[in-house]
Amino acid sequence: MKLNERSLAFYATCDAPVDNAGFLYKKGGRHAAYHRRWFVLRGNMLFYFEDVASREPVGVIILEGCTVELVEAAEEFTFAVRFAEARARTYVLAAESQAAMEGWVKALSRASFDYLRLVVRELEQQLAAMRAGGCPPPPRRPRALLPKENGCAVWSAEPPAASTGTSTGARSGPERPPLPPRRRASAPNGPLDSASFLQLHEWYGQEVRALRSQWLRSRAQP
Amino acid sequence: MRYNEKELQALSRQPAELAAELGMRGPKKGSVVKRRLVKLVVNFLFYFRTDEAEPVGALLLEHCRVAQEEPSGFSISFIEDPERKYHFECYSEEQCQEWMGALRRASYEFMRRSLIFYRNEIQKMTGKDPLEQFGISEEARFQLSGVKA
Numbered sequence: 001m002k003l004n005e006r007s008l009a010f011y012a013t014c015d016a017p018v019d020n021a022g023f024l025y026k027k028g029g030r031h032a033a034y035h036r037r038w039f040v041l042r043g044n045m046l047f048y049f050e051d052v053a054s055r056e057p058v059g060v061i062i063l064e065g066c067t068v069e070l071v072e073a074a075e076e077f078t079f080a081v082r083f084a085e086a087r088a089r090t091y092v093l094a095a096e097s098q099a100a101m102e103g104w105v106k107a108l109s110r111a112s113f114d115y116l117r118l119v120v121r122e123l124e125q126q127l128a129a130m131r132a133g134g135c136p137p138p139p140r141r142p143r144a145l146l147p148k149e150n151g152c153a154v155w156s157a158e159p160p161a162a163s164t165g166t167s168t169g170a171r172s173g174p175e176r177p178p179l180p181p182r183r184r185a186s187a188p189n190g191p192l193d194s195a196s197f198l199q200l201h202e203w204y205g206q207e208v209r210a211l212r213s214q215w216l217r218s219r220a221q222p
Numbered sequence: 223m224r225y226n227e228k229e230l231q232a233l234s235r236q237p238a239e240l241a242a243e244l245g246m247r248g249p250k251k252g253s254v255v256k257r258r259l260v261k262l263v264v265n266f267l268f269y270f271r272t273d274e275a276e277p278v279g280a281l282l283l284e285h286c287r288v289a290q291e292e293p294s295g296f297s298i299s300f301i302e303d304p305e306r307k308y309h310f311e312c313y314s315e316e317q318c319q320e321w322m323g324a325l326r327r328a329s330y331e332f333m334r335r336s337l338i339f340y341r342n343e344i345q346k347m348t349g350k351d352p353l354e355q356f357g358i359s360e361e362a363r364f365q366l367s368g369v370k371a
Contacts, residue, residue, distance in 0.1 A: 044265065
């Protein structure tokens, strides 16, 4: 497939502020070594460079339709970017600290264009409702959550080989919500309209909050 | 530049914001108009031969300029090389306007600016930050200071 690579390279290196940047170790392939690369997140594109001063990226990971998971590996602070598309490659990355890893996982799981569009639509509706008169309705408590789409940060202690992607029904942790079904993209006026953004965001945020409080508790221990 | 092609192919099969058969002419001098199925999905414009399932190519729509070309045509060019234009021919002025509007709104950067705008408007009206309830109010990418004037 042809791609406007020159424009892509320009987008990677232009002056605008980036959404996240830092060194990460990238696993070359299933049994390959990790290579240290300079990563730059801009929009839904995760670019990686040989080094911080390189003028052109070595490559880019397009972040639509992905989930971001912690993985257990020999390397510390490892996480994986996985795609619903069965034949797509999973990227295994390792940060240099716990804080850096958390920052990347959070940033990457919310990097998709779809997620941003959800937020924008929600705000658009709120503003329209306010302008039509009166206060916006209070956010509804999530009831039947309809898990959809990408952008879910899942905290998993299982190694990539053992994980079965989206079908992890028989796992420990009764409070853990099921992983979303295989990705279905949203149409502009499609099913996403029926689930409020807050419901979806609540669902996505549950796992993050659970693990975060777990981590905070473990830090509090001597 | 390496990229995850299989994922991009999967993306090209997702429901589109807009899709139509248009005449398309590449940026090289002397290129001819070809019928292509053109599909807008998130911030990518995919173009297919009309009888094929895999796209011939894709254009990432960041930092691009969409301009009207003839009565019912438009072009896409990119900031780093504004003379290099991809030309598209529509069947009507109406279709042309529809595409131009959609393409201009199709960039991540446009979405980001919209979010900052709505956030600001709502904050002015209510005194509260609407992003707080979503837990993303501290994200650097949504701060006003990040937007160039």
